[in-house]
Amino acid sequence: MARRYDPDRRTRIIDAALAVMAADGIAGLSHRTVAAEADVPLGSTTYHFRSLDELLIAALRRCNETFAQALRGSEVLAAPPATGAAAPGAGLADELTRLLGQWFAGERGAIELEYELYLAALRRPALRPVAAEWTEAAVEVLSRRTDPETARALVALMDGICLQVLLTGGSFDADHTREMLARVADGRG
Template sequence: MARPRRHDPERRQRIVDAALRVVGARGIEGLSHRTVAAEADVPLGSTTYHFASLDELLVAALRQANEGFGRELRESGAPADPETDLAGELARHMGQWIAGERTGVELEYELYLAALRRPALRPVAAEWTDVVAEVLSRRTDPVTARALVALMDGICLQVLLTNGTYDEEYAREMLARLLPTGREKGAAPGGAVEGAG
């Protein structure tokens, strides 16, 4: 007689966490339902029950990996405070993120860049940009907010790909160049006010 299945409401989350560990240790190419099931210590059928395809599993993993930076930025309150040095705060947050567990940062970017070859991941990869740009739009115009996100992405990727050292002062200076100085929200880079002319 078969044993009744034990209710395990956290199993789906354990599978996602296991997928992140597998990708962190072996890369995307090491991810399979079988390797994740072994890492999560669940039956193989559980992974396919919760995630019919590897793309579905990668979407869940990328969405979870995306949460950190945007949430910390939002919770800090810095982007909404007009008295805060926004460039300095962004540079500081980037420094804390990169100085954290390096494997975790590399994992986030590996999942993020996997969207180049896996179209199912592209909307989720875009979510990070959208969330951070929305937070930054509280202090600047949407175009500048997206430019700031692109610059932060570029700086972080350069540090990771060259195994370089993050230079917070350099990051602050470059970010500050994109921000209008001494103007309220609505000012465009270079001093022109949006809609003027």
């Protein structure tokens, strides 16, 4: 029997892993559940991803890219900071708040999955470099508008705000977020 050419199979397996984890969390992830979701033979999942950690790495990279693309695609973040502004961090805080607001306006399950994968690095050392990639990519983009240390503080604050909203079941408070981000961006925080 001839082998079927399927160039998108690896991508479908990653998509299936994300779907399984969105429904059942990381605890529900196995090569078998992913193969069933992707409608591929079990051997395909183990061919493309020898271990569940490899599959989790690919899934986390996919999630990282979503928000990183939003940051890179922002005209405000790509532009140099305005000179002579009374509060130079205000525009940066406004844009970051807008992006977080869009993120929270979507399906909350997607955000929960991204943070579940991000926090899985606490127990799975193989995921740590990929979790760090997200931070470094965000710092790189934000450093176009501010110094690298302030950029790192802004990323930490955004992570903290997102985790608090997710863990408390609260709603995203754009005004509070904007104020806190502006304080850090302007060196008042």
